[in-house]
Amino acid sequence: MDFTLSKEHEMARTLFKEFAENEAKPLAQEVDENEMFPRQTVDKMAKYGFLGIPVPKEFGGQGCDILTYVMCVEELSKVCGTSGVIVSAHTSLCVDPIMTFGTPEQKEKYLIPLAKGEKLGAFGLTEPGAGTDAQGQQTKAVLDGDEWVLNGSKCFITNGKEADVYVIFAVTGKIEKKGRIMKEISAFIVEKGTPGFTFGTKENKMGIRGSSTYELIFTDCRIPKENLLGQQGKGFNIAMHTLDGGRIGIAAQALGIAEGALERTIAYTKERKQFGKSISAFQNTQFQLADMATKVEAAKALVYKAAMKKQEYVTNNKVSYSVEAAMAKLYAAEVAMEVTTKAVQLHGGYGYIREYEVERMMRDAKITEIYEGTSEVQRMVISANLLK
Amino acid sequence: MSLEEYKDVYVFAQQVDGEISGISYELLGKAKDLAAALGQKVVAVLLGYNVKGLADSLAEYGADKVIVVDDKELEVYRTEPYAHGLASVINEFKPEIMLVGATAIGRDLGPTVSARVATGLTADCTQLDIGDFPLVAIPGKESEQKHNQLLMTRPAFGGNTIATIACPNNRPQMATVRPGVMQKIEPVKGAKAEVVDYNPGFTPDNRYVTVKEVVKAVSDTVDIMNAKILVSGGRGVGSPENFKILEDLAAAIGGEVSCSRAVVDSGWKPKDLQVGQTGKTVRPHVYFAIGISGAIQHVAGMEESDIIIAINKDEDAPIFDVADYGIVGDLNKIVPELTESIKKAMAEK
Amino acid sequence: MKIIVCIKQVPDTKGGVKFNPDGTLDRAAMLAIMNPDDKAGLEAALRLKDQYGAEVTVLTMGLPKAADALREALAMGADKAVLVTDRVLGGADTWATSTTIAGAIRNLEYDLIITGRQAIDGDTAQVGPQIAEHLQLPVISYAQDLKVEGDKVIVQRQYDDRYHVVEAKMPCLITALSELNPPRYMTPGGIFDACKAEITTWGRADLKDVEDCNLGLNGSPTKIAKASDKVRKGAGEKIVPDSPSDGVKYIVEKLSEKHVI
Numbered sequence: 001m002d003f004t005l006s007k008e009h010e011m012a013r014t015l016f017k018e019f020a021e022n023e024a025k026p027l028a029q030e031v032d033e034n035e036m037f038p039r040q041t042v043d044k045m046a047k048y049g050f051l052g053i054p055v056p057k058e059f060g061g062q063g064c065d066i067l068t069y070v071m072c073v074e075e076l077s078k079v080c081g082t083s084g085v086i087v088s089a090h091t092s093l094c095v096d097p098i099m100t101f102g103t104p105e106q107k108e109k110y111l112i113p114l115a116k117g118e119k120l121g122a123f124g125l126t127e128p129g130a131g132t133d134a135q136g137q138q139t140k141a142v143l144d145g146d147e148w149v150l151n152g153s154k155c156f157i158t159n160g161k162e163a164d165v166y167v168i169f170a171v172t173g174k175i176e177k178k179g180r181i182m183k184e185i186s187a188f189i190v191e192k193g194t195p196g197f198t199f200g201t202k203e204n205k206m207g208i209r210g211s212s213t214y215e216l217i218f219t220d221c222r223i224p225k226e227n228l229l230g231q232q233g234k235g236f237n238i239a240m241h242t243l244d245g246g247r248i249g250i251a252a253q254a255l256g257i258a259e260g261a262l263e264r265t266i267a268y269t270k271e272r273k274q275f276g277k278s279i280s281a282f283q284n285t286q287f288q289l290a291d292m293a294t295k296v297e298a299a300k301a302l303v304y305k306a307a308m309k310k311q312e313y314v315t316n317n318k319v320s321y322s323v324e325a326a327m328a329k330l331y332a333a334e335v336a337m338e339v340t341t342k343a344v345q346l347h348g349g350y351g352y353i354r355e356y357e358v359e360r361m362m363r364d365a366k367i368t369e370i371y372e373g374t375s376e377v378q379r380m381v382i383s384a385n386l387l388k
Numbered sequence: 389m390s391l392e393e394y395k396d397v398y399v400f401a402q403q404v405d406g407e408i409s410g411i412s413y414e415l416l417g418k419a420k421d422l423a424a425a426l427g428q429k430v431v432a433v434l435l436g437y438n439v440k441g442l443a444d445s446l447a448e449y450g451a452d453k454v455i456v457v458d459d460k461e462l463e464v465y466r467t468e469p470y471a472h473g474l475a476s477v478i479n480e481f482k483p484e485i486m487l488v489g490a491t492a493i494g495r496d497l498g499p500t501v502s503a504r505v506a507t508g509l510t511a512d513c514t515q516l517d518i519g520d521f522p523l524v525a526i527p528g529k530e531s532e533q534k535h536n537q538l539l540m541t542r543p544a545f546g547g548n549t550i551a552t553i554a555c556p557n558n559r560p561q562m563a564t565v566r567p568g569v570m571q572k573i574e575p576v577k578g579a580k581a582e583v584v585d586y587n588p589g590f591t592p593d594n595r596y597v598t599v600k601e602v603v604k605a606v607s608d609t610v611d612i613m614n615a616k617i618l619v620s621g622g623r624g625v626g627s628p629e630n631f632k633i634l635e636d637l638a639a640a641i642g643g644e645v646s647c648s649r650a651v652v653d654s655g656w657k658p659k660d661l662q663v664g665q666t667g668k669t670v671r672p673h674v675y676f677a678i679g680i681s682g683a684i685q686h687v688a689g690m691e692e693s694d695i696i697i698a699i700n701k702d703e704d705a706p707i708f709d710v711a712d713y714g715i716v717g718d719l720n721k722i723v724p725e726l727t728e729s730i731k732k733a734m735a736e737k
Numbered sequence: 738m739k740i741i742v743c744i745k746q747v748p749d750t751k752g753g754v755k756f757n758p759d760g761t762l763d764r765a766a767m768l769a770i771m772n773p774d775d776k777a778g779l780e781a782a783l784r785l786k787d788q789y790g791a792e793v794t795v796l797t798m799g800l801p802k803a804a805d806a807l808r809e810a811l812a813m814g815a816d817k818a819v820l821v822t823d824r825v826l827g828g829a830d831t832w833a834t835s836t837t838i839a840g841a842i843r844n845l846e847y848d849l850i851i852t853g854r855q856a857i858d859g860d861t862a863q864v865g866p867q868i869a870e871h872l873q874l875p876v877i878s879y880a881q882d883l884k885v886e887g888d889k890v891i892v893q894r895q896y897d898d899r900y901h902v903v904e905a906k907m908p909c910l911i912t913a914l915s916e917l918n919p920p921r922y923m924t925p926g927g928i929f930d931a932c933k934a935e936i937t938t939w940g941r942a943d944l945k946d947v948e949d950c951n952l953g954l955n956g957s958p959t960k961i962a963k964a965s966d967k968v969r970k971g972a973g974e975k976i977v978p979d980s981p982s983d984g985v986k987y988i989v990e991k992l993s994e995k996h997v998i
């Protein structure tokens with residue numbers, strides 16, 4: 001067991017840190033205030049290959065591993081939670097399922113431009129009546145000749161209006177499983193601009209305010225038959241597999257937010273003076289920082305371990321990484337919330353105003369406990385594995 | 389060739405468009421000190437085209453002798469004909485010391501010439517002395533200590549370290565000297581120098597580049613990094629209008645106005661005037677920090693200034709931790725009065 | 738077209754310089770980075786590669802860990818890397834350094850050599866022009882813009898109050914200002930490839946047409962008489978004047994003492 005990063009990962013960290021500081025950080029406040037999707041940052045990330053990090057070179061990617069991708073999301077999230085989730089949703093939720101389940105034609109047509117960053121990806125599973133419980137799905141797809149016809153809607157979709165390629169789940173029939181009639185779910189690739197595919201409400205969110213969260217509406221939306229992703233009826237498995245990976249991305253985002261808040265708090269407590277000395281000279285501050293740093297480090301260990309486990313899956317797909325991903329996300333998200341809350345507290349009044357970033361980080365942190373499976377769902381995944 | 393054959397203190401008298409650059413006079417001032425310490429002469433080397441008339445002013449500023457290399461090829465500065473000219477002078481006349489200004493010209497000419505005549509060159513010196521090398525004789529090897537050496541002191545690492553360097557076994561001892569550091573002498577009106585014409589011959593080869601165009605800067609934005617004196621304001625100045633009192637002070641003392649990040653963030657001043665980690669790093673001779681609290685990020689951009697004067701009403705402002713002279717008080721009262729006093733002092737001079 | 742870019746690994750001064758408790762510079766606590774002017778020069782070379790398909794070789798002289806700077810250059814898009822490292826080359830001044838680098842470059846083919854104007858540790862700006870001198874090449878220092886037309890380079894050469902548009906026939910040497918080009922980032926895939934790439938490593942024996950007497954500490958004409966890490970400036974005087982006029986008087990006094998006015 002080796003906890004030291006390889007040369008590759010050290011250099012990648014330097015790269016992502018530099019990029020985040022120079023490109024994402026200066027825009028972070030505006031992104032938040034104005035719900036601005038950071039298009040210019042995304043374009044630069046595309047140019048430097050950040051949108052295809054774990055994709056093999058033959059498919060236009062960078063040929064790196066999952067840990068490198070995780071470090072990218074982490075470093076971006078240190079300065080801008082929105083930028084972190086844009087990369088995470090694109091890579092884990094759209095690129096990954098197409099890379100894993102796509103046909104050679106689908107990879108040629110969709111994976112390559114996605115990995116090169118020429119196109120941005122999104123993922124549509126959640127519906128008003130169906131979140132983690134996929135059986136609540138109402139969106140339907142019916143085969144009509146050579147086309148699937150989609151009807152229904154998806155909500156809370158990250159990269160919503162900004163994406164070009166969407167992985168969408170829909171009910172394609174009914175099957176009997178252990179004596180129960182269940183919905184048969186399948187996955188599809190839908191392109192922006194397909195007739196019948198429109199956008200609904202834009203959500204006005206507490207945090208990650210620049211991430212373009214939209215409702216997707218399908219009204220007799222006809223897509224070619226060959227845009228079925230994976231086998232018909234395997235949609236639930238594809239969704240669960242994809243979310244396992246997505247959780248690692250969100251765990252990395254949560255980790256980054258926590259690290260960012262901790263860094264700023266350390267700097268602030270050294271500078272801020274009360275009663276004639278820096279507040280970092282008070283034992284309360286010191287102990288708070290010690291606890292925050294320890295939890296961040298523990299979260300990092302879990303997140304990186306989950307990344308390594310998924311890497312093992314990539315080379316030997318018999319290995320499951322659900323539990324590692326769930327633990328990483330559960331813990332990192334809760335640490336992010338706790339650390340950012342303490343960061344605000346240690347900043348005192350300044351922590352409550354917009355100028356001092358930690359306020360934004362606290363709002364950004366909250367979503368990591370909710371999306372791609374709430375903390376409660378992660379506990380279900382973890383305990384189910386313990387008690388099976 | 390023995391080192392003893394080399395003598396006198398030479399100065400490269402930089403001129404641009406037929407006008408002697410200020411650094412040339414500064415070098416002559418220093419050369420006079422060094423020559424006095426060595427009991428030698430000050431020699432100016434003037435390269436250019438139709439520049440002979442400039443020899444007299446070099447004499448007035450301390451040159452005992454002026455070697456003029458006048459050639460059409462030297463009309464506009466180019467590394468090659470200039471390097472050939474200066475290297476030929478060195479080979480022909482054998483100076484003990486060769487000083488060059490650390491300008492955009494000197495920092496190109498100096499290294500080329502030093503490599504050509506195979507000697508050492510110390511860059512961007514801020515202090516020059518005549519002394520012993522090693523500074524203290526090694527016990528038992530007293531006879532190996534060399535005397536009357538040029539000791540060249542220069543900052544390195546962005547001014548964080550400082551080193552004194554000698555060139556004991558090669559001649560000439562060459563240095564480029566930072567502009568604005570050495571003092572020129574009061575010119576001696578009517579002083580004359582021995583003028584020697586020398587032309588080594590210039591034959592263009594592949595190393596002669598072609599200057600297609602000369603574009604003089606017409607920028608109205610001030611480069612605060614080059615300012616010798618900066619009058620810098622912070623949030624404490626109170627308003628964009630109130631920067632007027634800083635501008636008046638800057639005008640009176642011959643400096644430029646700069647500012648802290650808070651001022652830029654408030655939209656009072658443009659970003660290119662910002663001093664600090666996210667702005668510019670400045671090293672003026674004098675830095676006035678007025679109404680600037682002195683956050684670490686600001687200090688990082690100005691702490692290398694030679695003299696820092698802080699005016700702030702908050703006695704505990706961290707700026708006082710780096711200031712050479714700190715005045716606790718109301719800038720609105722102090723600054724205008726200071727401007728008047730400086731005007732008066734300048735007028736008297 | 739073949740381009741050689743000379744780079745140097747230097748301690749990073751961004752984010753403040755670190756000091757030991759005794760006031761000396763803590764070099765170990767500072768990150769090693771590629772010198773900024775050199776990086777701008779590398780970017781210029783990579784743009785020529787993008788435009789004309791040039792082959793870019795990066796070369797550095799330093800300790801074995803300077804290979805990190807070469808890997809960064811490879812990860813940005815350079816094609817080949819050469820590390821010149823040898824104990825006998827240590828302690829070199831600019832003369833000995835430029836002699837060494839010229840000796841290494843004599844083994845390579847090139848149309849254009851690009852160096853940074855100066856390194857942020859030494860700030861001398863000497864090595865570039867001196868390499869040109871050793872190799873008998875035309876040199877254009879302080880390049881703020883660089884174009885290639887046929888077998889010529891067209892450079893904007895910066896001066897204090899002007900710039901010259903200068904044309905030179907290749908082969909030649911250019912020293913780059915950091916404002917020449919904002920350098921590109923590495924790519925993640927480039928990093929992974931760079932870490933696998935082979936770096937050519939040369940020692941004294943590989944240098945062409947150089948003499949031992951011109952190398953390393955002993956071959957350096959300039960000798961350090963005294964070096965000190967400058968102790969950080971502490972607080973000076975602080976006065977709380979009885980009236981603004983007293984404050985003004987105090988400042989004027991100090992300014993006259995220091996010959997400012």
